[in-house]
Amino acid sequence: MDRINTIGRRKTAVARVYLKPGKGEVKINNKALDAYFLSEIHQTLVKQPLAVVKSDGEFDITVNVEGGGIRGQAEAVRLGIARALVQVNAEHKPVLRKEGLLTRDSRMVERKKYGRRKARRRFQFSKR
Numbered sequence: 001m002d003r004i005n006t007i008g009r010r011k012t013a014v015a016r017v018y019l020k021p022g023k024g025e026v027k028i029n030n031k032a033l034d035a036y037f038l039s040e041i042h043q044t045l046v047k048q049p050l051a052v053v054k055s056d057g058e059f060d061i062t063v064n065v066e067g068g069g070i071r072g073q074a075e076a077v078r079l080g081i082a083r084a085l086v087q088v089n090a091e092h093k094p095v096l097r098k099e100g101l102l103t104r105d106s107r108m109v110e111r112k113k114y115g116r117r118k119a120r121r122r123f124q125f126s127k128r
Helices: 039-053 072-086 091-097
Strands: 004-010 013-019 026-028 058-068
Touching: 004 072, 013 072, 026 039, 039 072, 039 091, 058 072, 072 091
Parallel strands: 026 058
Antiparallel strands: 004 013, 013 058
8 A cells, every 4th residue: 555545525625635654644735734723623523534443643644625614624634534544444434434424514505596685595675
């Protein structure tokens, strides 16, 4: 196994994940994990698949992520890492599936419609 390449998506965020054996370094857009995701919540989201399969510190992970917001990017990276771990070892699949880490969250922002203020919100009605 030299390098595994997977993709993760969430909302409009797309994360390309490259996983290889190493010391446990996580680089996102050429920055360290704690420099890119400042919130502790987002950092634990990214590391969640590694913690579930107890392989924290075994792989070096490089991620290119673009689009969306911080939360969407963190969840896209999480999905990409989970998919990469399944490619490394197929025995991880049931464990990750049980935790819901292999399911792509397909919820997207609904588009704005004409004649409306937002997607569903109508303009204020005035009788007089």
